[in-house]
Each structure stands twice: as C-alpha cells, then as structure tokens.
Amino acid sequence: MSKYCFGIDVGGTTVKCGLFRTDGTLEDKWEIVTRTEDSGSKILPDIAKTIEEKMASKNIKKEEVDGVGIGVPGPVNDKGDVLCAVNLYWGYKELSRELQELTGLPAKAGNDANVAALGEAWKGAAAGAKNVILVTLGTGVGGGIIVDGKIVSGHHGAGGEIGHASVMHGEEEACNCGNRGCLEQYASATGIVRMAKKELESSKEDSKLRLETEISAKAVLDAYKDGDALAVRVMNKVGDILGGALAIFATVTDPEAIVIGGGVSKAGQPLIDCISKHYKKYAFSACKETPIMTASLGNDAGIYGAAKMVIK
Amino acid sequence: MSKYCFGIDVGGTTVKCGLFRTDGTLEDKWEIVTRTEDSGSKILPDIAKTIEEKMASKNIKKEEVDGVGIGVPGPVNDKGDVLCAVNLYWGYKELSRELQELTGLPAKAGNDANVAALGEAWKGAAAGAKNVILVTLGTGVGGGIIVDGKIVSGHHGAGGEIGHASVMHGEEEACNCGNRGCLEQYASATGIVRMAKKELESSKEDSKLRLETEISAKAVLDAYKDGDALAVRVMNKVGDILGGALAIFATVTDPEAIVIGGGVSKAGQPLIDCISKHYKKYAFSACKETPIMTASLGNDAGIYGAAKMVIK
Numbered sequence: 025m026s027k028y029c030f031g032i033d034v035g036g037t038t039v040k041c042g043l044f045r046t047d048g049t050l051e052d053k054w055e056i057v058t059r060t061e062d063s064g065s066k067i068l069p070d071i072a073k074t075i076e077e078k079m080a081s082k083n084i085k086k087e088e089v090d091g092v093g094i095g096v097p098g099p100v101n102d103k104g105d106v107l108c109a110v111n112l113y114w115g116y117k118e119l120s121r122e123l124q125e126l127t128g129l130p131a132k133a134g135n136d137a138n139v140a141a142l143g144e145a146w147k148g149a150a151a152g153a154k155n156v157i158l159v160t161l162g163t164g165v166g167g168g169i170i171v172d173g174k175i176v177s178g179h180h181g182a183g184g185e186i187g188h189a190s191v192m193h194g195e196e197e198a199c200n201c202g203n204r205g206c207l208e209q210y211a212s213a214t215g216i217v218r219m220a221k222k223e224l225e226s227s228k229e230d231s232k233l234r235l236e237t238e239i240s241a242k243a244v245l246d247a248y249k250d251g252d253a254l255a256v257r258v259m260n261k262v263g264d265i266l267g268g269a270l271a272i273f274a275t276v277t278d279p280e281a282i283v284i285g286g287g288v289s290k291a292g293q294p295l296i297d298c299i300s301k302h303y304k305k306y307a308f309s310a311c312k313e314t315p316i317m318t319a320s321l322g323n324d325a326g327i328y329g330a331a332k333m334v335i336k
Numbered sequence: 337m338s339k340y341c342f343g344i345d346v347g348g349t350t351v352k353c354g355l356f357r358t359d360g361t362l363e364d365k366w367e368i369v370t371r372t373e374d375s376g377s378k379i380l381p382d383i384a385k386t387i388e389e390k391m392a393s394k395n396i397k398k399e400e401v402d403g404v405g406i407g408v409p410g411p412v413n414d415k416g417d418v419l420c421a422v423n424l425y426w427g428y429k430e431l432s433r434e435l436q437e438l439t440g441l442p443a444k445a446g447n448d449a450n451v452a453a454l455g456e457a458w459k460g461a462a463a464g465a466k467n468v469i470l471v472t473l474g475t476g477v478g479g480g481i482i483v484d485g486k487i488v489s490g491h492h493g494a495g496g497e498i499g500h501a502s503v504m505h506g507e508e509e510a511c512n513c514g515n516r517g518c519l520e521q522y523a524s525a526t527g528i529v530r531m532a533k534k535e536l537e538s539s540k541e542d543s544k545l546r547l548e549t550e551i552s553a554k555a556v557l558d559a560y561k562d563g564d565a566l567a568v569r570v571m572n573k574v575g576d577i578l579g580g581a582l583a584i585f586a587t588v589t590d591p592e593a594i595v596i597g598g599g600v601s602k603a604g605q606p607l608i609d610c611i612s613k614h615y616k617k618y619a620f621s622a623c624k625e626t627p628i629m630t631a632s633l634g635n636d637a638g639i640y641g642a643a644k645m646v647i648k
Binding site: 310 | 467502584618620
C-alpha cells in the first residue's frame, strides 16, 4: 500500500477530483470543467494534467501513488471499458487503459452510481460493510451493488441498474429506457412529481400541493412531512413500490445495509421510515431487519469510491 | 494447486460425495446415508470417515488435496457457519471449522442451492461464466448467485433466496415462509399445480388436466407442450411471473447467463422458451439477450460446486 491515491468523478459539467491518503483521509478536493467538445476527447487529457499538476505542487512521487480511480456516467464493464457515456459524448472507450497510459499510474474505472455505492460502503453511511445496496433517488433512479467489498459491474456493465427493474407490470406510460413500469418511474424526483400530479388530477381533495405553481419532489416531501393527506397517500404509494423493490433486490445479494442517496434522500428520516415500513412488509424473514439509511457522503461519494477502487 | 479435492452435497436422506481432480474431472462419486439421529451429530464424522477411507483406498496423501467443500440445505454465512438446517436437525454450527478439524483438510461450506449454482457456472450449463443467476424449480424455488466466480452468500446467509422474492403483492394465500406473493408460490412444482387447480376451478373449459386424478407439475407441462389451451394459459402466467422476476434480478447483478435447474426444468426447451419470451418483455435493454438455459449437471451440480469452492 502506497501513501496516496486519486478519486475522479466525471459529470456532464464538472469533474470532481480528490487526493486521498490510502487510509481514506481526503487530503485535497477540487474541480475542473468537463470539456465535452470534440466528442469529449479532451476530458481524459485534462484529468491527467490536473493530477500531474497536483502531484507536482504537493511534491508527490509516482511510487507514492496506488493509482487513479474514475467514475463515469455510463455502463462500464469489469475490464474498465465504458460502453457509451452520452453526456460525455463518448462511444466505446477503453477507459482504464487510456487513463493508465495518460497518467502513468494504475487506473480503474466504474459506473458513477456503482462507484458512489463503493464510497458509501467504504467511508459513508455503511462504512465497513462488505455487502451493500445503494439506490440514488435523483432525476432518475441509479444504483450500485457492493458484494464482498467490490462493485458488481455485471456482464454488460449493467450491474446495479435497479432503476430499470420493471416492478409495475400494468403501467401505461413509458420510461426513458423504453420499458414500462421501471422503478425510476415512481421513485425518482420526476416519478414522485408524476405520482403527485396523477393523485391531484384524480380528486378534488384539498392539498397544500394545489398552491404550488410547479410541483417539485421537495414540495411533495415537505407536504408529506406536514401530514398533508394527499401527499401522504402519494408517498405511501412511492414507499410501497420502492420498499417492495428493495425487498426483492435483498433476496438476491442479502446486503448488510441498504443506503438511499440522491437529491430526494435529503428528505431524511421521514422518507427512510416510509420506505422501511413497506420494505419490512415484503422482505424475506432473514432480511427484514436490514437497516435502510441515508447516504452520508453527498456529492463526495463518487471521489471516495473511485479512490477505493485502486487501493492495493 | 494440488491434484485433488472433495465435493460433498448433504441432503436429508443421502450425502453425495465426489472426488475431483482440480481441473474439474470427476474421479469418483458415491453416496452415504445421512444419519440424522442425535440432532444430526453423526453427519460430519461420517463424512470425515468416508473421505479418509477414500483417500486410503486410492492412496491419496493430504498434501495432494486442496480441501473439502460442502453444501447443506440451510443458510450459510460467508464465514462458513450454518445458521440452521432443519432437515439435518442442526442449529447454529461452525460448519467449515468443524469439518476442517475432523478431516485435517481445508474446508469451505455453502448453502446447497448456492453451491449448485457454482457447479453450473464451473462445469455445467454456464461453464466458464463468472456471473450467473441459477434458479432451481423443485418442490420450492431455490437460487444461487455467482458474482466474479464466487458464491454471494449474503450478510445473513440469505444470498440467492430469490424463491422468496415477493413479486405478487395482491396474493391472498401465504407462502411457507409466512409472506405472501413469493416467486415460489407460482414457479415451483407446487406453485404450478396450484395455478393449474385455480385455472381449472375458474372455468368449465375442456382440458387434458381434467382427466388426471392428481395433477402434477409434469402433467401441466406435458399438456402445455401438447397445446392444451388451459395448460398454455397456466404456463403463460407462470412464465410471466418468473420471467418478470428474473428481469428484476438481472438489473441487480447483470449476469452472463441465467440457468434454470430443478425437477421442473426437465420440461426442457418449451419451458425455457416460455420463460424467455416473458423475460425479454421486462428486461432492461442491456440484459435483454442474456441467455436463459437449463442446468446440465443434474444432481451432480452440488458436488461440483462444493469441490470448486476449495480449489486454490
């Protein structure tokens, strides 16, 4: 084990960078712009350059660095090849090999949600757990599966694509992925708003949500916390679908902890209680007490998980 | 790597034993009786004795043996402790440690369905695949998840308990586990019979199944293959539920292959086609072409998987 490692989290607008000690201490954190022009061909050279500059400024030698881990928004297989990353304008790319060549350091790559799951399992909400399911509730629903302390990337790089588990077979509206009834259609911020709008349309019942000009997931969750009957009904449906889905996922890998991340998770304990109540209803006996908790690393989960990937 | 290893598969009435070369060649196969008296305290000593005798008769030295793997009908955690195994009259037991002490050989333990999955991923239907989901359709529905060539035993030893994924939330009848709507209630042999009986009761429609005095899963599957309209309807429901469940499981670990084992899988390709048709309908795009295949090792899957666990 060397002294340092780098964790890189590539988003569509910025690249988050972290310099870590291999014990998990975050030494330094900074961002660079994601230059997506020319089919995103500048992104990796920019990353290599910022790492080189950081090492020079801190007087860190290559021998002191375990490597560079990188998370990207797209499917990554277990060889570290990204299959495509539309927001970065990338097609198929031997990501870990290219980054290794550009930096002269060992490199490993993973899907961003998977990498965030590893971060939460390493130093976040589920610190120390070897077996974790992370679900991120944001604009969409992402996920990451950790088994034996490692990311499950899957045969097609689709490990942890639990947002596209088809859990409601009667659904009429289509998901962005083309299927119908995906978890994402109910439990994402967008899904929560969709569910609330349907509920508002189906009745004339009074609700705080009728005062909103543009309903947001936060407004639904705030109304839920305030006991607004309609919002409670909406969140009970969301909790039933999400809790039920988590109970199914738990029969696959039987995790030590289930971590809820993403913007929606800012609703905190009331959301967790709502999901847990429904989860327990459906969970297999051995898994009924598996704790469900909010993520704790926020936007840093990606750089933590990326760094963890390369520690020897 | 040594020359030999042993694979042991403990059932309620017999213990299947295999002597393997570490390249996967089955050298010898035999059975002993499972002596469940005295809280099953004779089972492990009997296994140690038969291994010792086999080694003596073949003139095999301890240094030539990688170890003994054992699969048992009950949850086993990743330390190799069995939490309980009702059919063997065992409570909590440090299984791999005890077997190691009794044999003087390295020992590893796993749940029987998980171990069978490893066998199929090693030398069976999915030979060479590192990432596999096995579902066994027998009296119940069992399962085994292989990730990166290893069994996912899970935090409570419940990894792969996919038979108890609660997939039909409206179900009124209870599963043996106490929950309602478990996959096992529809896709096991018992489940198929239950579904057929319901279908027969709900109509007066002609069907070959009305000629049976006691309906079996085999009779339903035979009638399905013959194009019996009522049996086709039953198997379409079963296929829809099972295919839909497999599509959800596939979003978790994104396997290279899905293997169907157990007695029901003897129905062969027509059953696979039925499951695949519904699986494709619900699967996430990246996983739609994941092959679904019948297990090929039959009752030997357990000894193969058990042996594989200990190969260095």
